[in-house]
Amino acid sequence: MKSSESKKHIENALNDLDINNFNDSDITLDKINRDWSIYQLKKGHRYSADDMLTAWMAHKVAGDVDVQVDIGAGIGSCGLMTLWKRSPHSKLVMVEAQHISHELAKRTLQYNDLEHRVEARYGDIRNTSILPEQDFFPLVTGTPPYFPIDKALTSPHPQRACCRMELRGNVYNYAETASRIVASDGWFVCCHAGTDPRLEDAMTKNGFHIWHRLDVLFREDKKPTLSVVACRKMAGEREDWEPLVIRTLDGKETNIYKAIRIEMGHEPV
Numbered sequence: 001m002k003s004s005e006s007k008k009h010i011e012n013a014l015n016d017l018d019i020n021n022f023n024d025s026d027i028t029l030d031k032i033n034r035d036w037s038i039y040q041l042k043k044g045h046r047y048s049a050d051d052m053l054t055a056w057m058a059h060k061v062a063g064d065v066d067v068q069v070d071i072g073a074g075i076g077s078c079g080l081m082t083l084w085k086r087s088p089h090s091k092l093v094m095v096e097a098q099h100i101s102h103e104l105a106k107r108t109l110q111y112n113d114l115e116h117r118v119e120a121r122y123g124d125i126r127n128t129s130i131l132p133e134q135d136f137f138p139l140v141t142g143t144p145p146y147f148p149i150d151k152a153l154t155s156p157h158p159q160r161a162c163c164r165m166e167l168r169g170n171v172y173n174y175a176e177t178a179s180r181i182v183a184s185d186g187w188f189v190c191c192h193a194g195t196d197p198r199l200e201d202a203m204t205k206n207g208f209h210i211w212h213r214l215d216v217l218f219r220e221d222k223k224p225t226l227s228v229v230a231c232r233k234m235a236g237e238r239e240d241w242e243p244l245v246i247r248t249l250d251g252k253e254t255n256i257y258k259a260i261r262i263e264m265g266h267e268p269v
Contacts, residue, residue, distance in 0.1 A: 027104070029111070032077060033084050033265025036112045039104045040075055047077030049216070049246065050143055050191050052264055054228050055081035057214055058141050058189040061230045068139040069093040071125040071177055072169070076105035076118075078143050083117065084265055092118045093137075095125050097168050125177045126169055138186040142174040146193040171198055175206040179233070188231045194224030209235045215243040219251075 022041070032038040032047065040046045055078050058068075064086045070079030073094035083092045096102045102122045109115050123130035171192050178188040188208060192199040194215055203210055208231035215224035224243065246257045253261075262268055 032080060034267055036080060036084060038075060038077060039107045045074060050226055051078040052081055053216060054078050054141055054143055054189055054191045056260055056264055057228045057230055058082050058139060059085040062139040062187045064090065065138040067091045067137060069137045069181065071095050071140060071142045071174060072144055074101045076108055078141055081264055082141060093121060094118060095121045095130060097124045124168060126173055131177065131181055133181050135183055137181050138183050140178040140182045140188045142178060142190045144171045144174040144192060171202040175202040179206040179208065184233055191226050191228040194227045199227055199229060203229060203231050207233055210238055211236050212239055212241055214241045217243060217245045219247045220245045220249060
């Protein structure tokens, strides 16, 4: 199937996803930290280490900001994990174009009594009517899809496919949107595939300076699976962080990764 045909097929399948058509057995409610839980499709897109590590880095660099926007928010995991680290008055705006993910996120907000702190907007991040703010947010986070439609295996589940494949924008679109809406002294924290040079290229082409980069190895003998960058419009001396290894050769979580999980609100195993 050609990439254009495949994209159209997935978009049509996405339009057929309605949360009202799913039974309770199709949706899980899982802990995202010790205080909050998140609704996810059992066989759909589910939150991952990518979201947690982006949230972790965002809090490390930006601290307790008054408001954050998470673009391409999906089911809300990255934004909510960052929000959890901040003070109770802090707010979050989540923008998502997938209707099923947007509806799951709204259900999560209601369950955790977060509707007074989080605004969930439904729409494409490239649409300025969805994000009319300019030079406003002190923190922008984004976890864009990693692969062009013809460069990787596409999941048969349309929600998972859209989170992995570049069907509604890529890292350049995320960086362009972030550059427009982030405050002049704010931060944009974004993750992408670890070996993809487009991550840094997208940042610099949209006026960002990379202050920090974190490469993440899912196992110590592997190449970086993902990378997270923290960027600003203002120039500064770049200081990359020590690469993070999640698992040792025997499959056990490393102590540093365990410490990060605990810092982000997960109970010790």
